[in-house]
Amino acid sequence: xxxxxxxxxxxxxxxxxxxxxxxxxxxxxxxxxxxxxxxxxxxxxxxxxxxxxxxxxxxxxxxxxxxxxxxxxxxxxxxxxxxxxxxxxxxxxxxxxxxxxxxxxxxxxxxxxxxxxxxxxxxxxxxxxxxxxxxxxxxxxxxxxxxxxxxxxxxxxxxxxxxxxxxxxxxxxxxxxxxxxxxxxxxxxxxxxxxxxxxxxxxxxxxxxxxxxxxxxxxxxxxxxxxxxxxxxxxxxxxxxxxxxxxxxxxxxxxxxxxxxxxxxxxxxxxxxxxxxxxxxxxxxxxxxxxxxxxxxxxxxxxxxxxxxxxxxxxxxxxxxxxxxxxxxxxxxxxxxxxxxxxxxxxxxxxxxxxxxxxxxxxxxxxxxxxxxxxxxxxxxxxxxxxxxxxxxxxxxxxxxxxxxxxxxxxxxxxxxxxxxxxxxxxxxxxxxxxxxxxxxxxxxxxxxxxxxxxxxxxxxxxxxxxxxxxxxxxxxxxxxxxxxxxxxxxxxxxxxxxxxxxxxxxxxxxxxxxxxxxxxxxxxxxxxxxxxxxxxxxxxxxxxxxxxxxxxxxxxxxxxxxxxxxxxxxxxxxxxxxxxxxxxxxxxxxxxxxxxxxxxxxxxxxxxxxxxxxxxxxxxxxxxxxxxxxxxxxxxxxxxxxxxxxxxxxx
Numbered sequence: 103x104x105x106x107x108x109x110x111x112x113x114x115x116x117x118x119x120x121x122x123x124x125x126x127x128x129x130x131x132x133x134x135x136x137x138x139x140x141x142x143x144x145x146x147x148x149x150x151x152x153x154x155x156x157x158x159x160x161x162x163x164x165x166x167x168x169x170x171x172x173x174x175x176x177x178x179x180x181x182x183x184x185x186x187x188x189x190x191x192x193x194x195x196x197x198x199x200x201x202x203x204x205x206x207x208x209x210x211x212x213x214x215x216x217x218x219x220x221x222x223x224x225x226x227x228x229x230x231x232x233x234x235x236x237x238x239x240x241x242x243x244x245x246x247x248x249x250x251x252x253x254x255x256x257x258x259x260x261x262x263x264x265x266x267x268x269x270x271x272x273x274x275x276x277x278x279x280x281x282x283x284x285x286x287x288x289x290x291x292x293x294x295x296x297x298x299x300x301x302x303x304x305x306x307x308x309x310x311x312x313x314x315x316x317x318x319x320x321x322x323x324x325x326x327x328x329x330x331x332x333x334x335x336x337x338x339x340x341x342x343x344x345x346x347x348x349x350x351x352x353x354x355x356x357x358x359x360x361x362x363x364x365x366x367x368x369x370x371x372x373x374x375x376x377x378x379x380x381x382x383x384x385x386x387x388x389x390x391x392x393x394x395x396x397x398x399x400x401x402x403x404x405x406x407x408x409x410x411x412x413x414x415x416x417x418x419x420x421x422x423x424x425x426x427x428x429x430x431x432x433x434x435x436x437x438x439x440x441x442x443x444x445x446x447x448x449x450x451x452x453x454x455x456x457x458x459x460x461x462x463x464x465x466x467x468x469x470x471x472x473x474x475x476x477x478x479x480x481x482x483x484x485x486x487x488x489x490x491x492x493x494x495x496x497x498x499x500x501x502x503x504x505x506x507x508x509x510x511x512x513x514x515x516x517x518x519x520x521x522x523x524x525x526x527x528x529x530x531x532x533x534x535x536x537x538x539x540x541x542x543x544x545x546x547x548x549x550x551x552x553x554x555x556x557x558x559x560x561x562x563x564x565x566x567x568x569x570x571x572x573x574x575x576x577x578x579x580x581x582x583x584x585x586x587x588x589x590x591x592x593x594x595x596x597x598x599x600x601x602x603x604x605x606x607x608x609x610x611x612x613x614x615x616x617x618x619x620x621x622x623x624x625x626x627x628x629x630x631x632x633x634x635x636x637x638x639x640x641x642x643x644x645x646x647x648x649x650x651x652x653x654x655x656x657x658x659x660x661x662x663x664x665x666x667x668x669x670x671x672x673x674x675x676x677x678x679x680x681x682x683x684x685x686x687x688x689x690x691x692x693x694x695x696x697x698x699x700x701x702x703x704x705x706x707x708x709x710x711x712x713x714x715x716x717x718x719x720x721x722x723x724x725x726x727x728x729x730x731x732x733x734x735x736x737x738x739x740x741x742x743x744x745x746x747x748x749x750x751x752x753x754x
Contacts, residue, residue, distance in 0.1 A: 149376045150368035152450035156334040156353065157341050158433045160446035168431040168447065170417075170439035170510055173424045176544050179375075179414040186383035187269055188220045194250060194266035195224065195679070201256060201263070202676035207692035209676060216687065224683040226268040227540035227550040227621070228386070231568060232275025232462065232529040234639035235306055237555035239649055240628050241273075241280045243656020244553045246292040253293070259665030261675060270547060271386035272536035274528040276555065276639075278390040278461035283359040285374050286366070286454045289385045296650065303361045309643040310354045327357070334367055343433060343451070344522070348500035352459025360454065370450065371457040372430035375413035387412065390461045391528035391536040394418075395499055396516055402530035404575045405582040407516075408538045409525065411457050416506070419542050421584045423515045427506040438509040460500035463527045499524040529556075532571035541572075541586045541621055548682035549622045553660065554603075555635075556628075558594065559716045562636035564627045566597035569609065587620040592708050598716050599709035603627045606662070606671070608678060611703035613685060624678050631658035631722045647727040654725065663722050674698035 153159040171177065176184075192213060199209025216222040228248065230241040246252050248264035255262025265271075273281030284290060287303065295304045301315075308315055313327030335349040356365030379385050394407040409418045417426030427436065433451030434441060441447070505523035512518045528536060534556045540547045558565040573591035576583040589610025597603040602625070609623040610616070628635055633651040637644075644652070658664070662671040677695035684691055691699075 149373040150362070150366060150370075151373045151376065152368040152370050152453065154368075154450060155337075156367035156450075156453055157337040158343055158448050158451040159341070161449055163441065163445075163447035167441055168428045168434065169441075170425045170427050170436060170506065173417060173419050173426055177414055177426065180387070180412070183381075183383065183387065184269070185220075187387065188223065188225075188383075190383040191226075191267045191269065192217045192223070194263045197250075197256075198261075198263035198267055199676055199679070201258075202672045204673050204676050204680075204692050205694045207694070209680070212680070212689070216683070221546075222683060222687050224267075224679045225546055225548045226264070226679060227270040227272065227545075227547040228265065228268050229272045229536050229540060229550055229552045230274070230277030230280055231535040231552070231554045231556050231564075232277055232527065232639075233534070233555040233557055234276045234462075235641065235644055235649075236557070236562075236628075236635060236637045236639060236652065237276030238280045238283075239644065239652035240555040240635055240656035240659070241277050241553050242292045242296075243653040243658070244551075244626065244660045245280065245284070246653065247657045247660045248551075249291060251291050257664075259661065259669075259672060261661055261672060264551070264675070264679075265386065267679070268386045268551075270389060270540055270545065272389045272391065272539055273461070274391045274534065274536040275462040277536065277553070278528070279355060279359055279458055281388050281390065282371075282454060282458040285377075285380075285385070285388050286360050286369055288377055289379055292653065296653065298361065300361070303359060304649070305358065306644040306649055307646060310358060311642060313354075314357055330364055334364075344501040344503045346499055346501040346524075348459045348463050349456060351463065352453065352455035352457070352500075355459055355462075356455030359458065365455060367453070367455075368450075369454045370430070371411055371452045371454050372413060372428075373454070380413065389536065389539045390457060391533075391538060392461045392463075392500070392525040393528055393531050394517065395524050395526045395530075402526060404531055404571060405578055405580050406531050408528070408531070408533070410539045411452075411461070412539075416452070419538075419544075419584060419586075420582055421514060422582075423507050423511055423517065424584075425507060425510055432502065432506060433504070434506070435504045436506045436508060436510075456500070460525050461528045463500055463525070499526050529568075531575075532567055533575065534568040535572070537568075537572050537588075537623075538586075541576075541588055543585055543587070543618065546619075547621050549624060549678050551624045551626060551660075553656075554625065554627045555656075557636070557639050559598070561715065561717060562638055563603065563629065563716055563718065565594045565603050565716070566591065566625070566627075567594055569623070569625065570594055585618075587616050587618040589616065589620050589623060590706070592704065593710050595710045595713055596708045598713040599711065600707065602704060603716075604629050604718050605667075606660075606674075606702055608699065608703040611681070611699045613682065619682070622678055622681050624675070626660050628656070629659060629718050630720050630724075631655050631663055632720070632725045633727070634724075645728060651725050651727050658722060667721055670694075670698065670701075674702055 196210045196213040231237055247261050250256050250262035250266050252262060271281055313324045316323040331350055331353040334353055335345055339345045353365060360366040360369055374380055390411040392409050393402050394409060395402060407418050407420045407422045411429060415426040416429040416432055429452050431447050433448035435445050502523040502525060503521060505517060505521055507515060507517060508521060510518055517523055535552045535554055537550060540550050554564040554568060556564040556568055558567040569591045573588050576586055576588040591609060607625045609625060610620050613620055633655040635652045635655045662668050665671050673694055677698045
């Protein structure tokens with residue numbers, strides 16, 4: 103055990119000014135904030151620009167009426183934004199490489215030399231996997247480690263500045279909650295959200311099925327919470343829009359993820375594009391992912407259409423629909439890519455909570471996995487029967503009716519002749535890391551830092567399933583990959599047998615092995631450094647010490663314990679950032695990078711025998727927490743869930 107690592111970020115103390123638990127050592131504190139800072143300074147929120155709270159409203163269209171566009175190129179908005187953002191990544195990338203200090207290579211000078219040539223500069227993506235609150239908190243640790251605004255994140259062995267150097271930040275399901283919460287709270291830091299003095303966001307000690315602690319009797323607080331949600335969703339239905347369980351799910355999520363009264367019913371996904379920090383290119387480009395689910399489907403196949411939500415648009419690069427619509431005008435009645443001359447424009451449909459809920463519609467996942475969860479048998483039967491009934495009515499999805507792609511690409515789109523477009527959790531096709539938006543050739547991403555918080559094994563650790571799914575989809579003979587390129591990935595047994603899921607692994611190091619430009623994948627799987635963070639996806643409450651411990655563990659996963667497990671790890675991260683750029687500029691690969699690639703690149707070997715039960719050991723000193731939320735009242739949660747779903751069904 104390295105003595106330095108023993109002192110870095112693996113103990114708790116109370117911040118005297120706030121009385122909140124945070125991680126600290128005698129020398130440093132990772133997640134602290136200035137108690138004197140005002141809430142407005144911490145949370146300059148995205149704009150609540152919906153015209154009538156949660157209820158979408160038909161309004162006069164702008165002079166330039168919205169239309170669908172082909173996915174043959176990037177949108178003009180994204181292209182224009184990229185010019186600004188890529189320039190803003192130069193300084194933090196130069197500073198990061200200066201601190202990393204690749205031996206016998208002047209990283210800052212290399213960036214300076216290519217600063218005026220965006221096509222030569224490294225183009226970085228970060229992808230946060232799904233996995234419920236486990237994914238949110240583990241991913242939050244990764245984001246904190248990558249964020250130069252966090253205390254000590256730019257110290258030796260740390261990786262602060264990678265977030266500021268990135269162009270794209272993708273999220274899915276629980277990772278989508280993380281990305282969405284950061285942006286809707288105006289790209290706040292992880293530490294600010296963890297230590298929120300108002301106790302309104304990221305308070306997971308109360309289950310989403312119980313609602314927030316309003317200071318009264320919890321049973322009454324819960325009843326008031328559900329009434330607010332039911333009233334908001336009812337108003338949407340009264341306005342003539344279809345409702346689904348995801349409306350309730352998204353509203354409930356918002357109470358935990360958005361720092362605004364009643365979960366900010368007026369906050370929209372498109373409002374991200376109105377925030378000054380986004381407009382000025384001071385943040386990455388956020389993208390959330392969801393899957394289309396056709397009528398009658400319960401299992402999502404590998405060739406299902408993958409959709410994305412970004413601040414400007416909603417749509418897909420897949421050859422089926424191959425189109426995008428302005429996300430601000432979702433709910434408008436498009437036909438054949440246009441609105442009728444007399445048609446109004448709908449605004450407010452793209453509620454931020456609804457979008458985050460769409461990417462994490464766990465109802466269908468619960469239906470698929472109910473028999474593997476640790477709830478009583480009678481509850482399994484009840485929930486399964488109920489959700490099967492809901493599924494038959496197609497209400498266990500997110501409903502994007504009227505279908506904005508109605509009558510568009512009739513010959514290739516399965517949804518072109520349906521007035522409904524129904525979406526589900528983006529991980530249901532097993533692509534639980536949102537790589538799809540970042541491997542699009544039009545985005546020219548060089549390297550993707552893929553944080554995997556999936557629960558693939560019996561003990562809820564990742565085993566590469568998501569990478570395998572994306573690789574196999576890319577090879578699909580139907581052509582669903584549509585020109586994307588992805589590196590070779592071994593089978594999941596090989597991941598476990600060779601330990602590829604127990605430490606960072608690079609895939610696609612030799613770009614000459616593919617016929618087109620392929621991003622380098624830096625795979626960062628969840629593993630136990632200081633805490634057993636393999637908590638079930640369906641655990642719906644975390645006490646504060648458990649929450650913080652998973653965040654700390656995520657920080658250590660991506661930094662390899664602040665480079666105590668491998669002192670060369672930061673250098674290897676720098677080499678991964680530069681790899682494709684060095685190739686484009688014809689620059690010799692530094693010897694230190696060659697050594698890194700020999701160490702961390704998958705060498706093509708396989709070991710496909712069935713592995714034993716995967717139980718990885720700690721890499722650091724375990725932190726102590728109070729009684730974990732994972733041991734808390736599964737039965738109570740099940741009963742409340744049953745009551746909640748019953749109430750919702752009554753509301754339909």
